[in-house]
Amino acid sequence: MNQTKKVTLITGANKGIGFEIAKQVGEHGHHVLVGSRDEKRGAEAVKQLLDLEIEADFIQIDVTNKESINKAAELIKEKYGYLTALINNAGISLDKFIVPSKLDTEIIRQDFDVNFFGLVDTTQAMLPLLKKSTKAKIINMSSMMGSLNMAATPESEVYHASVVGYQASKAAVNMFTIKLAKELEDLKETTITVNAVDPGMVATEFGGVDPEFSRSHGGKPVEEGAKRAVELAVNDDTSNATFSNAEGVVAW
């Protein structure tokens, strides 16, 4: 494929914010690779995008399975040869508001397997493909719930939230974002920026919640939740090592 075509991989793109990001990035002319751990759900999402005349392909990727990640990277290498952007969106929260003193470490571990270790494994596997572009972007879907600053600030909207496995996994994502961004600043042949994004509270099925319930409690439409990640992906933006949402900077 001609390198002028932008090729963007989004993990967990079969539904929710990930699907909306795929749609909007596709509307900006990117060829979208719809990452989904489930083939049927992924194929259905791709069909919906093709119906909208968006260039899209399905990529099977379970971020907790290194074999699946490596196969995805191999396939992208063979078929496209490079990646312009990686949007690490796949995420879960299994905490069910259990207080920190009682939350089973097995639940915390599962949150970390997807949200942190899965994101790190995927990023490391896709880096050689991102390095094949002259300019590339890594966008990590974090959350204001992962902000240590906000968790400790009584006036913040997440001060009373208690999903510590999820929150700690997103705080870890934020640290990985900063450290990788700094490491990649030394690259000579290419520019790769790394940024973390907070979508805000969005009405999806996230955490097993009914989107209608979330909407009635202030959850935003997915179009708004996707906004900041899409801006970073499609604009000629040089932000690096930042944490932001549609309103501006989010405190780490």
Ligand SMILES: NC(=O)c1ccc[n+]([C@@H]2O[C@H](COP(=O)([O-])OP(=O)(O)OC[C@H]3O[C@@H](n4cnc5c(N)ncnc54)[C@H](OP(=O)(O)O)[C@@H]3O)[C@@H](O)[C@H]2O)c1
């Ligand atoms: N919704 C919010 O209010 C909110 C707020 C802050 C941050 N976020 C973040 O935004 C991102 C997207 O959330 P969402 O609201 O769109 O949730 P969602 O509708 O539940 O979508 C989550 C996506 O992640 C995928 N996924 C889960 N485990 C995976 C795995 N092991 N490998 C690959 N994909 C996997 C899911 O696939 P399946 O369909 O196969 O389960 C689904 O496609 C997450 O990182 C979340 O933490 C959301």
